[in-house]
Structure formats: structure tokens, C-alpha cells
Amino acid sequence: MTQQERQNEPFALTRYTPDQLKDALRKMHLIRKFETAAEDSYMRGLIHGTMHLSIGQECSAVGSCMPLAASDQITSTHRGHGHCVAKGADISRMFAEFFGKETGYCKGRGGSMHIADIAKGNLGANGIVAGGIPIAVGAALSSKRLKTGKVVLCFFGDGANNEGAFHESLNMASVWDLPVVFVCENNKYGMSTSVERSTPVKNIADRAAAYAIPGVAVDGNDFNAITEAVDRAVVRARAGQGPSLIESLTYRWRGHSKSDRNRYRTKEEINIWMSRDPIDRFRSFLVEHAVLTADEASTIESKAQKEIEDAIAFAKDSPDPQVSDIGRDVYTARPQ
């Protein structure tokens, strides 16, 4: 390949090894299947809370985390299963948490909305819209002060961009040039409220200008676009040049949560987006560019399916927390 050809090559192919790309595909499948199984568990009455599924947003989650080092950190949202998988979580412990089991990531105390994976750098989903944004900035402050070199990637939704916490956090991250990448996953709705009805600017990314930081809107369902944009922001953050705002345009196929009657959008709209499945798109891309064969792709998918089934079995077999432990971890136990 000539230098010239390499430059015209899609970003992901220049930056990631085939194994990394296969792993990305694997993670997308895991997310889709995790969500599908979660939904199914809910239907069958195995779950007593609600859940926020990210089906349709798999590429955004995986692509955004792709440029991160293992030691980098993320903060996530109520719609956080995908982010968690993308950052390398163990599916078994995720299901166990979802089922409220002692073997879960939060020992059954947090559930779907609070899954975290500290070892892998996922500082946690958050039940409060925009609640994780200042926390991400705080983690970036730790990185800068403690000189750990970590970059923090902060996920939030389009709805979150109208919270005061968004404004205050982006402002301070900019004032202090902190190593944080803000990824706003714009799936067109905050619950039932469309971006048009909540946010008067054309692109949420345009708001970056109010903080004098770079802002870019990209197709979050296009693996090359999202990885390239995040990569640039990560490089910038790592170099001490401060934060960036990336708007990842995507779509959620399912309702906001289980109580959603989908009255605020049309079937047609949903169908159009479903017909542009981001996982299919990524798989085709990989096959087209001979990163893998169609057969290999199928194997990845079926392995993912197996992983999911094993994880569910593990979770189901796991013990519930003991009621007598209810007060554990409210405070840190200290040697007397």
C-alpha cells in the first residue's frame, strides 16, 4: 500500500488491528444480545425494576470507547449497558446485577441504572440525567493532579444537554483544560421530548463554542466516524489541551423504558432507523474490507450468543443478597 492509499483508507483500518476490530464487532453483538435478553427477562417477570435499552446505539458505545486505553475511565448513564460492555465488562456480572444478585457488579444493590465496573474504568451508570457529567470532570481533575495520564470519557444523552450540570461542567473542564471527552449520544429524544422541542440549536455540538472547546457532530452509527472523532479528542485530552464535545447521532429502537407507548414518534421513523442497523453496517464494512469473512462474522455472533446464555445461567444460579447485610457499605467499615 502506498502512503496515499493508506491516507484514503477508512480511519478504523488505519488505527486498529483486525483482532481489535473483530472484538469491536463482538462487543456490539454482546450489547444487542444483552439488551434483548434483558427485555425478555423483563417480559417473563424476572426483573422488578425498569430498564433503558440501548438497542440501535451499539456502534456509538463501542466506537466511542475504542480509542480509550484500558486504564482510561468512563461515566455512563441510565442507558448504560452498552457503555459497560464497550469498556470491557464481564457479562455474567452484569446480568447478575440486573437480576439483583450478590455476584453482580454492585452486589445487587445498584441494578441496571447503577452498573459500574471500577476495575475496567467504568465509574458507573447514573440514574440522574447529567448526574455523571460533573463526576467525569472530577475524575479528569484527579487525572491531571495525580498525573495518571488517564482520559475520562463522559457519556450523556441529548436530553442531558439542557441540565445546568452540563453547562457548569463543560465550563469548568474548559477553564481548567481537563482531559475529558464529552460524548453526547443524540438519539433524537429525551424520553418523549424531541431535540427540536428541547434544544434550539441545530447541533448540540454547536454548544461547544460556548465553552471555547472543539465540538463536532458525527454519525454515531458509523464506526469510522465516531472512532475518528473520539480519537482526535482523546489525543487532544491526553496532550493536556483540554476537553472536547462530540455529538454522536444515533437512535434507540425501543421505547425510552418499559412504560413507553411511543406516542411521540412514528412507526415509519423507527422502521427507517431499524433498516439501517449499525451492527449490520459495521459487519458489512469489515467483510468488504476483508477484515473477516462472512463466516467468521457469524461465528463471532454465535459465540456472543453463547456467552450471553452462560452469563444468564450464572446470574440465575447466583445467590440473592442477605437481608441481614442491608446496612453493609452505607459507610466504609473501619478497623476500630
Add this chain to the structure above:
Amino acid sequence: MTQQERQNEPFALTRYTPDQLKDALRKMHLIRKFETAAEDSYMRGLIHGTMHLSIGQECSAVGSCMPLAASDQITSTHRGHGHCVAKGADISRMFAEFFGKETGYCKGRGGSMHIADIAKGNLGANGIVAGGIPIAVGAALSSKRLKTGKVVLCFFGDGANNEGAFHESLNMASVWDLPVVFVCENNKYGMSTSVERSTPVKNIADRAAAYAIPGVAVDGNDFNAITEAVDRAVVRARAGQGPSLIESLTYRWRGHSKSDRNRYRTKEEINIWMSRDPIDRFRSFLVEHAVLTADEASTIESKAQKEIEDAIAFAKDSPDPQVSDIGRDVYTARPQ
């Protein structure tokens, strides 16, 4: 005067009668003298709280209120004496409030930081930075829903522009096209923190773009500049075209409050600004354009001085609230 000449004339001369302009000068003097007397009372131990003086910002307050109709409303800040005078308050009741007297605007319950003048459309100063911003938007919502035709002018400082309330309020005002004019009085510091250290954009007015509303920074010490900018925003608001953000560049001569040691700025800086006294500037402008003579201007000033002295006498002679009335007005008394 030909059409052409009229177009080149300074804005204020085209829009306001000489009497209106003289009254504006009178108000500026009243503000300066109110603040000076307030400071003096504090020094002499007549006041037990703190205060935030707006000396140096008189033109910004008066010029901003100039385009408003009497029935229009404002919300104000901790540094609110000037806004209150500008909207037409009775100086006697202001002093009475400042002295904590029953005859004060708030019957001695609110003090300096909460002076309001509902009859004149001043919905109140506010002790919470940015606390008045959503309230102003709410008042604008009332105007729109109740079709009163009122415009609401919302004062706040540069420091306030980093509060979440600023972001949320401007966003909703824009989404709903409410008749509100946001006037950010940028006096270079939020307490000790310079705008450069708190706000990464060049002009706070640039943040208007994040809400898709007009934003303009003007010299708030230039009567023509500030009145023209606010006038345009008021016309726009009255026409149902929604909010605007105006950044009024000004400077406070005194410390933030009485506990300020002025460590965060230089004497030179203060002196430069003091040498560009906005009241002198406005007076010279009026004399130059023959709106009044130097003598008339002096008379206005000395009358203002007299008004202040009478007001202080009234306030001093006024009764304190009764301790037995302490619980009055916590709730609205209702006929049983």
C-alpha cells in the same frame, strides 16, 4: 433636520425627549448618591448587614431600563440598588428598607439584597447568584400566556453566567420564544474571580449562540450603546420574537462587598475606570448635544442630593417592625 442627519444622530436623542434624558441623568445621580450614603451609613454603624454597591454601573442600570415601559418588569441581583432606582423606585422607601424599617419596601424583612418594588415592576433583587434568571423567564411566561404585552428585563452579573440556572433559563426562554431580555452586567469580576478565570469565551454575549438567540456585547457605560441594544431586544421581545442576551460592559468601583480587600485587581485598573466616570460621560454628552446646560445639570445633581437627604431623614424617623409581627407574611392570611 434632514432624514440623513437624524439617522446619524445618537440613538438616545432620536428616541427620548429631553425630559426623559434629564430624568435619566437624575436617576444616575440618585444611584451614585444612594450608594455613597449607604456606604457612609455602614461606616457609621447604622447598618448591620453587608451591601453590594453599584457605583460605576449607574449608566448600565439606567440605560438598560430606559427602553422599558412602566408596566414592564425587571428582576435584579444582590447588586440591585441601581436597578431599583432605574425602574422608578421611591428612594425613601429604599433607604427605609436598607435601615430595616417598617416603612421600607419589604417592611424591613428583606433588606438591601431583597429590595423589590412590585408596583413599579421590580420583582426584586435576589441574594442567590442567578436566582432571578428563571424567575424572569417565568414572568415572561405569564406575560405571554396572560397576553399582558409586558417585557421582562433580567439583570445578572458575569459571575452568574456560569450557573446552571443561566443555561436552563436561556434555553427555555428560547424554546418558548418568551418576551425576556437578558442583561448580563459584566463588571469583570464575580467577587474576586475575573471573567478570564471563570468564563473561557471572549464575550459572554457569544453564549447567546448556544440558545439560538441574538447576543451582543456593548459598552454599558455608554448610554447610547446600552439603550440602543436593549431597545432592539425589547422591540423584538414585544413582537413575540423571543429573548435576547445583552452583555453590558461596565465596572464596579468599590469592592464586592464590605469585606473585600481588593486583592484580585490593581489600583491602576480601578483608577482608570474611575477616570471614565459614566455619569460625567452622560452629562457631557447631554450638554454637548444641548439637551441641557451645565447649570441645569448641576441643579439636577443638587436636587438629587436633597432627595437623598430627605429620604434618609424619612428612613431614620421611621419605626422598626414590631417583634410581635415576626410571623406575619410567612403565609398569606386568609379569611377563615
Add this chain to the structure above:
Amino acid sequence: MNTHAATGTRDMAEMSYSEAIRDAMDIALENDSRVILMGEDIGVYGGAFQVTGDLVQKYGKERVMDTPISELGGAGIAVGAALTGLRPIYEFQFSDFATLAMEQIVNQAAKIRYMLGGEVSVPLVMRFPAGSGTGAAAQHSQSLEAWLAHVPGLKVVMPATPSDAKGLLLAAIEDPDPVMIFEHKLLYKIKGMVRRGFFTSPIGVAEIQRSGTDVTLVATSIMVHKSLSAAEELEKIGISCEVIDLKTIRPIDCETVFSSVKKTSRLVCVYEAVKTFGIGAEISAMVAESPAFDFLDAPILRLGGADNPIPYNSKLERASVPQVDDIVSRVADLVHGKI
């Protein structure tokens, strides 16, 4: 005093708690053009708990306003609107999100009238879906009413029945001062007979829901129902409970509580919020400093929430708040002198 006591059943209809709230809002929107609803997803979505339902169809988006996700600004806009002529009813999607709006609720809504020397009032209603039991974990299950009851200038009500949900809401809308309404999410589906049309239930008045002689149970919201169930169980073992539905926690109807305690000589406070610093502390202290104190034959018992954030796991979640069994056993212990 039950305001609809005098009304025949022809004027009554069975409805759920959430239908009763919707009915009240419908009546208010119909009767008073100053009334508006504000909140997140209360329009076409019908509200996170389907309380506003289809009201947007009937009254339009200008009166049933979806807000962006901006609780501080939204609450503040409601305050400003109330100050200037509208009568907003602001819905928090979950009461937990009130944590974002405490500034406007506490520093502004509660204090403006007083700070301004009585020149204005803030006729604002806020609705807070509260409580645990939905598996939504620690950030969506809190009961924070004690915070607001600590704030002079606010009124705080906690209707337990569909009838009160409607009557207290209509009273709140009529009230010139800010009224905060805590609605337990698990109550939305309970049914009850509710008077048709306009009526109000008085703010600040408690109601004895069951008469008894051995012990007074003062309960709020969902705990009224649990206490009534417990009282039935306790009757079987010979313990006669008087159950008071407090209804308003600011201002508290002390007299109803005092009289009952004077009669029964034992007091138990039942509430879902974290026990420490909750409503039970206030009721207990109020009695302990009153003449009713002399009538007490036993310590005052508080049955409140456990001292932990609400956990996700459903067994732990249930164990975090008083259940009927807990009430039965603790009250029995108290009456039997074991406490």
C-alpha cells in the same frame, strides 16, 4: 373532617389515585385560565406515571407544557410565573429530582412573600412522585418530604387516598402560598370513591381513619394503608389501634394527634422515609413537649425507613421500609410492654 361526608353516593365515582389527581387538574384547567401544568414528558407521553394522561389533548401545549430536562430552571420558571399571575402546577418526574431545584423551592418560592414584606404571594403547586417499591434503586425511591416540612413558607401535604389526592390538590391550587404534594408512586393505582366535580379537602387537617383505644398510629401516605392492615391484624390479637392519617405535614394538625394520644396513651409513628430526622421525629417531639406527654404509658415508637439508601434487590428494598408485619410485631411489643 371529611369534606364529602355529607355527599350522597350518586355524586361519587370510583377512581384511581392518579385518575383523581388528573380529575383535579382537569377541573382546575377548566375553571381557571391561569392554571398551567409544567413538567417533563407530561404532554403527549402523559407523564412518567401517566398522571397527566391525555390532558394535553384537551388543553393544548400552551397549558400542559413539556419542559426540557431542567428541573432548577423549570421550577424557577414556575415560581416566576406564580409570582406574576399564573397558577402553575409543576410535576417533578421523581421526587428525587427535587434535589436539583431546592434553590428555587426553598430560597425563592418559600421565602419571597416574607422577604418582600407580604407584597406578593407565590400560588405554586408542586407534585412529587415519591417512595420506593418500584425497583428503581437509590436515586429514584427517596422520601424527602421532611426536608420541605422544615421550611417555613411552604405547605406540605401527603394524600393517602384518591379522594384526598383530588381534594388536597384542588385546595393547593386555590391556596395563595406554595404547596408541595408528595404522592407515593405505589398509590397511583389504588382505587377509591371520590366526589365528582369541584371540592377541596382542607390543608392542615388530619383524619382518624380507624378508632381505637390501645395505641395511636400516626401514619402518612402509603403507611396509612399499611397501618390500617396492621390494625386489622392487631385487632385479632386483642389490640385496638387508632389510625390517624396525618395528610398534611406542614402545618401539622397537632390537636388530632394530642387528643388521640390522651385517649390511647401510646403513640407509634409510621412512615416510609429514613427514620432518623423524618416525620416521626417531629410527631414524637411535638407530643413529648405537649401536655399529652403526661398521658403516655409507653415510649414513643417510630417505624421508619432503614438507615440505608434504597437497594435495587427487591427483598432488600422491601426490608428497607416498614411492612405490615413489622408494624404488627412492633406495635404488639409496645402494647405488651416489651419496648
Add this chain to the structure above:
Amino acid sequence: MNTHAATGTRDMAEMSYSEAIRDAMDIALENDSRVILMGEDIGVYGGAFQVTGDLVQKYGKERVMDTPISELGGAGIAVGAALTGLRPIYEFQFSDFATLAMEQIVNQAAKIRYMLGGEVSVPLVMRFPAGSGTGAAAQHSQSLEAWLAHVPGLKVVMPATPSDAKGLLLAAIEDPDPVMIFEHKLLYKIKGMVRRGFFTSPIGVAEIQRSGTDVTLVATSIMVHKSLSAAEELEKIGISCEVIDLKTIRPIDCETVFSSVKKTSRLVCVYEAVKTFGIGAEISAMVAESPAFDFLDAPILRLGGADNPIPYNSKLERASVPQVDDIVSRVADLVHGKI
């Protein structure tokens, strides 16, 4: 238990309450590079109450960080920093502004450890200058500690003396969990002997500041001083008061209170916050449900703040919170059986 009781006076220095706080922060900044200070105008300005003073000169802007006026974001950044290795001490300029940050304090800081199954901790300290008496009116004079004491996951302390201001702050910084410190603004200038160098005062331990036999006064913060003054007056008329400085209001040192009540048989709670739903309610209820209840010879009295926002006028302001005279007369009435 006074941790410096055993120390000779050579190791002691007289300092003001605010100097003691600054000293603690200085020591912590010196000893532990993870410690940072955050807040509005805490740098070159030295803090609104001059508590941080010149620390920025010594440690630089990276460790003594002026924040923009953004309490929610600032608090949240402190939470995130605490979660990931720093030990932030966040100063609210006035405790009233905590109303803007309740989301991060209550939903995040207090709950993260529990929600995450104990995988992390949040070693965060927050300082809240609180209380009235400065003529700053309703939005700058509140005492909101009861709110935070209602929240599992937080610890809440209220030092009354320079020594405790230092010792409890150093204990808070060492603590792995979030500790909220309420400092009464009128205490900043009081002086007292304070041990030099590093020491901690135990969180959760109350102290009897004066022994007595007729009545127990449980007080917090500035009310400890007012109660001690009242006790002197009361002694003159033959009433012997035991004065307990509660120091920590979450968790409360119940045993110290119970033992005292068993001895004196009378209990008065003295605090500045609005009486209703304040710390007095909790103390009263805690005693009323304990075995100490049987020892009580009189109703439990609460002397707390009036049921109104703090007014500006200084006479009204004074009348809004308990003063020494009020304590003297109400305690005398109680002991004389007039209540």
C-alpha cells in the same frame, strides 16, 4: 472524650475558630498531596469569611482552587475527584447555596458507595458556613443541617469550638466517607486553646461541657455557647444544668444523651435551625423511644428557630433564634414545672 485532654499547654496555642480550620487545612495540604481545596473565592480573596486566608500563596492555585460560581458542578467535580483518588475539601460560600448542589451531595456522594456494592468510597469533605446573625437575611442565614442528617451515607458534624473545628475537620479528611461540616458564621471569630500539629477529634462522639443534675441541655454549634451562658445564669437561681455539645448529628452519640437524661430526668434541646423538623425533633424522639424515657420527669423541650425565614431587621433576626435569655426562662419554667 477530648482527644487533647492529656496534652500539656505547651503544645497548645490560642487561635480563633477560623484559624483552627485553616490550620487543619494547612496540615492536611502539607501531609497529603491528594488533598485539594475547592470553592468560590477561596484563593486570593481568602474565602468569603477569610477561612482559607493565604493558603493559596503557600500551596498554589492547583491545590487551592477558585471555582466559577457553579455550586452543582463544583460539588459534583469534588465528588468525582474524591471517587478517583483526590481528597477534596469543598467550601460552600454560604450553606444556603447547598440548595443548588443537593443532587450531587445526596444522590451521588452519599449513595455511590452503597449503590456500587462497596466497590468505591467517596472521601469528600464539604464545609458549610451557616446560621444567622450577620444581617444577611433569609437567603444567607439558614441552618439546613437536618436535611443532610436525614441522608444515610453522609456524616454530619457541627463543631462548636476552635479545637473541635480543627480536630473534626482533620478527622473528616481522614474519613473514607463524605463528611459535611456545618460552621456557624458567628463562631469564626471566637478564640480557644487548640492543640498544635496533627490530631483528630472523633466523629460521632458528644461531650459534656458542663455537669449538672437538674436538666440536660443538648446543644449544637453556637447554641453550646449560649447554653453554657444560660447554665451560668440558671445556676444563680439554683438550677443545675448539664450541657452536652452534640458535635456530630449523624451519627448521633445517643449513649451520652441517654445517660445524662437518666441522671437529670429533664431534657431540653437547643438549636438554631427552624424548630420544626430540626435536630431537636430527632433528639427528643430518640430519647422518647429509649429506656431513658422512663426517667423523664417533664416534657421534652425544644428551643429552636422561629417558624419564619430569617428577617433582615436585626431585632427580628435576633428574635428568630434562641438567645441566652430565652434559654434561661424556658429552662427555669421547665424545671419549675410550668411546662
